[in-house]
Amino acid sequence: MTAITVDALEKVGAGGTAAPVTPIRKVGLSVPPPPAPSQLAGPSSMEQDAAVMRAFLAAVLPPLIGMALLIGIWHLATVNGGSIPTPGKTWDAAAILFADPFYSNGPNDQGIGWNILASLERVGIGFGIAALVGIPVGFILGRFATMASMINPIISLLRPVSPLAWLPIGLLVFQRADPAAIWTIFICSIWPMIMNTAQGVMRVPQDYLNVARVLNLSEWKILTKILLPSVLPYMLTGIRLSIGTAWLVIVAAEMLTGGVGIGFWVWDEWNNLKVEHIIIAIFVIGIVGLILEQALVFLAKRLHTES
């Protein structure tokens, strides 16, 4: 393939595509999992317990200290008054907010739970359609060089476009806010899946393809036994990047389209000047994004160990 893909791949982000550089080898040479603490040769259970405790503290303490520092600085910066509320005040507001997350007083006043779910639904639909389209397109681009040189310039042209530039097109075509937001999610989250899947297909080791040729495997067997398993790690990286993008985009899109959703909620609270709620929303958006990301990382690990 051409330099376009490589270039584009670099832009996708080193963190994303660098992760599965040799995913197959990793599986092939997989090191047995570290022995569980109970299998470690320890003279007494007391010492074992102490070792487990130390390992636990070493894993948990630094992040806790980091969080405490953040909240401490936040508190120091806001305690003497100003427009930003203190952590304590924000916490009190959050406690009230999360006491009843699923109330509904009409379309413009719904609990935070409903708002999160509405956003997740849009992300789910937009991202789902993007996966259904993007992954097969990635396979085609990776497999057929002509298609790749045909489509790659278009991808390079469209990929850097800001999500919000797509929104008017969606509004124009669909005439309604909700599908327009989903459309924006779709168009923004499709690129990483196309790029990564195509990369994965191109990097299927020639050895495996030679095996397929010598064994004279059918196209179906090549797809299911060779291509899909070896592309899977790349695909998952693409999916992870996509879902991250989708979650970034939804807040901006909802701010513009309105309705129910975490993005609109932020805007609404800004209009009400409830700054505590905006800060809560920032945390909620961050935490949901983190959960989505971690769920996919977990899934990727599961698939690695199973294969």
Added chain:
Amino acid sequence: MSPEKFVQVEKVGMSFDTKKGKFVALTDIHLNIRQGEFVSLIGHSGCGKSTLLNLIAGLTLPTSGVMLCAGREIPGPGPERAVVFQNHSLLPWLSCFENVHLGVERVFSKTESKQQLKERTTRVLEMVGLGHAMHKYPGEISGGMKQRVGIARALAMEPKVLLMDEPFGALDALTRARLQDELMKICDATQATVVMVTHDVDEAVLLSDRIVMMTNGPAATIGEILSIDLPRPRNRIALAHDPRYMDCRSAVIEFLYAKQSHPIAA
């Protein structure tokens, strides 16, 4: 088709188009391989021995000349010319059993029941001494075991010709010796026709009926062919002091280091 010319390589040449122009890898190769014969291809790196093997496998097609197997032109790769790859090339997401079964299914599923296919796969894995480990994944077994699975995968398809590309090159000396012994037994039992690429002189002499020695590339061709008339079954310990073995060995070494000294040294 005569059994004397089971594999026929007639006037074969192979060149590749590179950025610097045409690169001639092989030229004017003539070779007939008997049914049941064990032939080794030996030569310095870059002499095109793997290229020749890939041609017989059908993975690449010659730019000139004709390649025949069992009287028919070689149209492309296929299970009747099974390849044992240098780096075993097992699919890491399939167990050893599934790796072997993939080929078995392809070759025999039209004529045999699922049960028979499974038995066939099990039998071959037991033959290479992996009955106990067949449900393990390639990542869980040693290099020698992986290469045995690779050999089992090739043998299980009951190929007309078994093609091996430095099958033991990546293994330690002890494992290599054991697998060579096992390979000799298997070849004895199955009367397989084998073409093996190697750069190990002892391996070539121990296993082969004939050693095809190739000149240095580019435009490599067959330099000499040495018949090894040592009786079978062969025993590496007994052969170590056998003068005939020594003669064969010196003949190959003479060719490799005196007549075709390494291109860098020349």
